[in-house]
Structures are given as C-alpha cells and as structure tokens.
Amino acid sequence: MAITPVCFGVHVGRGRDISGLFLRFRLDMLKSTPWISVITLALLMGCGSNEANSNVGNAAATPGDAPSVEIEGQIVVEVGQGGVTAEEYLAQAMRSPSASSGDMSEAERKEILNSLVTEEALWQEAVSKGLYRDPKVRKIMVNLLLREEIYSNVKASDFAPDELRAYYDTHIDEFVVPEKLQVKRIFLKTGPELDTAAATKMASELRAQLVAQPDRFKELASLHSDGPYKRRGGDLGYLSREGKPGIEPDVIGKAFELDVGEISQPFEAAGGINIVAVASRRDRQERTFEQMKGSVLRKLKNERYKELTDGYISGVKDRYPITVDQEAIDGLDLTKAREGRAATDGASPVSAPPDLRGHALENRPPRPTVELNIPGGE
Numbered sequence: 194m195a196i197t198p199v200c201f202g203v204h205v206g207r208g209r210d211i212s213g214l215f216l217r218f219r220l221d222m223l224k225s226t227p228w229i230s231v232i233t234l235a236l237l238m239g240c241g242s243n244e245a246n247s248n249v250g251n252a253a254a255t256p257g258d259a260p261s262v263e264i265e266g267q268i269v270v271e272v273g274q275g276g277v278t279a280e281e282y283l284a285q286a287m288r289s290p291s292a293s294s295g296d297m298s299e300a301e302r303k304e305i306l307n308s309l310v311t312e313e314a315l316w317q318e319a320v321s322k323g324l325y326r327d328p329k330v331r332k333i334m335v336n337l338l339l340r341e342e343i344y345s346n347v348k349a350s351d352f353a354p355d356e357l358r359a360y361y362d363t364h365i366d367e368f369v370v371p372e373k374l375q376v377k378r379i380f381l382k383t384g385p386e387l388d389t390a391a392a393t394k395m396a397s398e399l400r401a402q403l404v405a406q407p408d409r410f411k412e413l414a415s416l417h418s419d420g421p422y423k424r425r426g427g428d429l430g431y432l433s434r435e436g437k438p439g440i441e442p443d444v445i446g447k448a449f450e451l452d453v454g455e456i457s458q459p460f461e462a463a464g465g466i467n468i469v470a471v472a473s474r475r476d477r478q479e480r481t482f483e484q485m486k487g488s489v490l491r492k493l494k495n496e497r498y499k500e501l502t503d504g505y506i507s508g509v510k511d512r513y514p515i516t517v518d519q520e521a522i523d524g525l526d527l528t529k530a531r532e533g534r535a536a537t538d539g540a541s542p543v544s545a546p547p548d549l550r551g552h553a554l555e556n557r558p559p560r561p562t563v564e565l566n567i568p569g570g571e
Contacts, residue, residue: 381466
C-alpha cells in the first residue's frame with residue numbers, strides 16, 4: 194500500500210520552516226550530488242505550499258497537517274519562498290577541489306552559491322507544478338520515510354550475543370550449505386514432429402555415444418538438446434535437492450539417484466525424453482555460529498524491520514480515512530489499459546525525465562547572477 198506523501202509549507206524569515214524529512218533528504222543529496230544533478234533534486238523534492246502548523250517536538254501531526262522544524266543557521270540568500278543557508282553553502286563548498294587548501298577563489302565561491310540558488314529555484318518550480326505526485330518521487334519519499342522512522346532506529350547493538358546464538362541454534366538448517374550436484378542434461382521435446390517412441394530411440398543412441406565418449410556431452414547437447422540450456426551444452430549448473438526454478442523436480446530427483454560420472458537411461462519428464470549425467474558433487478557443509486554471525490544478525494534485523502514496518506504502516510493508515518469505491522474499481526477496463534500500454538511500448542514518453550548523467554555541462558539551464566557577500570570570502 195503506497196503512502197501518499199503529505200505536503201509541507203515553506204516560510205522564510207530568519208530561518209525556514211520545512212519538513213524535517215525533506216530537509217534531511219536535501220542535505221544528504223547536497224553532500225553527494227554534483228551541480229549537474231540539481232534538476233534531479235528539483236524533481237525529487239516536492240511539497241505543497243501549506244502554512245506550517247506545528248513544530249515536530251510539540252505535537253503529533255494530524256492527517257493533512259504538516260509537521261515543521263525550524264532550521265537553525267544564517268540564510269545567505271533568499272530565493273522566492275525559500276533560501277540557501279550557510280550550512281548548505283558550506284556542505285557544497287567542501288566538495289570543491291580547492292576546499293582542502295582553503296584557498297578558494299571568489300569565482301569558485303560564486304559558482305557554488307549560484308548552483309545552490311538554481312537548485313532552490315528549480316525545487317520550488319517543481320513544487321509549484323506538483324511533481325511530488327509523480328509515482329517515482331512518491332516511492333522515493335515513502336522509502337525515505339521508512340528509513341527515517343524505522344530502519345535508522347534498528348542497530349546492531351540492539352541484539353545481544355545470546356539472542357544471536359539462540360536464533361542460530363533454532364534455525365541451524367538455514368545456515369547449512371546443502372549437498373549439490375553439477376547436472377548435465379539432454380532434453381528431446383516430444384510433439385507432432387517427434388513422438389515419444391522416436392525421441393526415446395534417439396536418446397538411446399545419444400546415450401550410447403556418451404557412454405563411449407563422455408567428453409562429448411557438451412557437443413551432443415548443443416546439437417540435439419531442446420530448451421534454454423542448449424546454449425550451455427546442457428549444463429544446468431549446481432543443483433540442490435530443493436531444485437531450481439525452470440528445472441522440473443523429476444529431472445533433479447533422477448540426478449540425485451546417480452553417482453558422479455554416471456549417465457542415466459532415457460526417461461520421460463517435462464514433456465519430453467531426458468538424459469542426465471552428474472559431472473561433480475559438493476557435499477553438505479555445516480557452518481559454525483562464528484562463521485555465520487553476520488548472517489544471523491542480518492536475518493534478525495530484517496525480521497525486526499518487518500515487524501516495526503507493519504506496525505508503523507498500520508498506525509499511519511489508521512490516521513488517514515480510507516474509502517473504497519468498489520463500484521468504480523469494478524468498472525475499470527483492464528483490457529483497454531493493457532492495449533494502451535502495448536501501444537506505447539518502445540515509445541519515448543513525453544514526460545520521461547532526461548538522463549542527466551549524459552547531459553554535457555553546456556546543457557545546464559542558465560543560472561541567476563547573485564551579487565552579495567558570500568560566507569568564507571576574503
């Protein structure tokens with residue numbers, strides 16, 4: 194169930210009110226995103242321009258309201274309803290090659306500030322166009338929300354050594370490498386062009402050649418076998434008794450009846466006649482708790498994530514009225530929807546964002562000129 198992102202207001206004065214969630218996202222991106230990606234930032238950052246109603250630390254938000262947080266720090270330039278703070282400027286400046294020497298030219302400082310001004314302007318423009326409703330942006334926002342509310346609150350230190358050991362002891366089968374066989378197969382599909390009797394005769398002849406010259410398995414499979422593994426000379430890879438998607442259990446079961454180097458008699462399975470051979474065997478391996486301690490911790494954390502996420506989502510949904518118009522849903526024409534999608538497959542959607550990584554610097558939008566005293570100047 195997708196969680197619809199709530200829109201947050203922006204207010205500029207001596208500081209800014211904005212969602213703590215969006216703020217952290219913006220600062221994280223500023224630390225890791227070059228200027229060429231500011232359009233991506235503008236597309237990802239979105240919210241409505243509602244008036245902020247409460248501070249995060251003061252009261253829980255009700256559905257449709259926007260929790261806000263006062264941003265501390267000096268605003269070095271105001272842009273529309275937002276602005277650029279000293280913290281944002283410094284974070285961007287630290288990415289400059291000359292930042293380590295402390296000898297940054299005035300032109301470099303202006304370039305950094307201009308890029309932040311452009312990002313802020315594009316962000317607000319994206320907000321005004323409602324781009325926060327884009328499905329990809331919604332998904333990113335939901336994932337960020339869960340990271341902030343759930344994942345960041347689960348730490349390795351939450352799990353005591355005794356808890357890890359107890360999990361290992363009660364789930365030991367999950368940490369065992371099962372016995373595996375490297376299986377080769379020749380498959381002759383039966384049908385109008387090759388009936389069962391003819392396929393069985395052909396398989397018997399192929400088996401006789403393999404018994405005489407086992408090293409020809411790849412050659413004969415490439416020539417005569419059907420199915421996707423023909424290109425690999427019939428090599429199915431290493432298989433456990435649990436099997437592998439796309440390979441029939443009867444084929445795997447027959448392989449586990451053979452010794453290494455043995456070739457089966459032709460047998461019927463999966464709509465055809467089969468020959469299988471075992472090239473090698475890997476024995477079952479038990480791994481100790483010390484070897485698997487990291488895997489145990491990951492499994493426990495994933496279980497905790499799921500438990501907390503289910504509870505969090507349930508609580509959020511309880512706060513948002515949900516009304517299902519089943520009659521309208523039942524009236525939707527899925528056939529027409531599929532036809533419409535098929536008609537546009539392969540086409541370039543008008544609304545598809547460009548590949549910003551491939552854009553040359555000359556394709557950047559023009560930046561506003563900013564004349565002011567920049568922090569950190571001479």
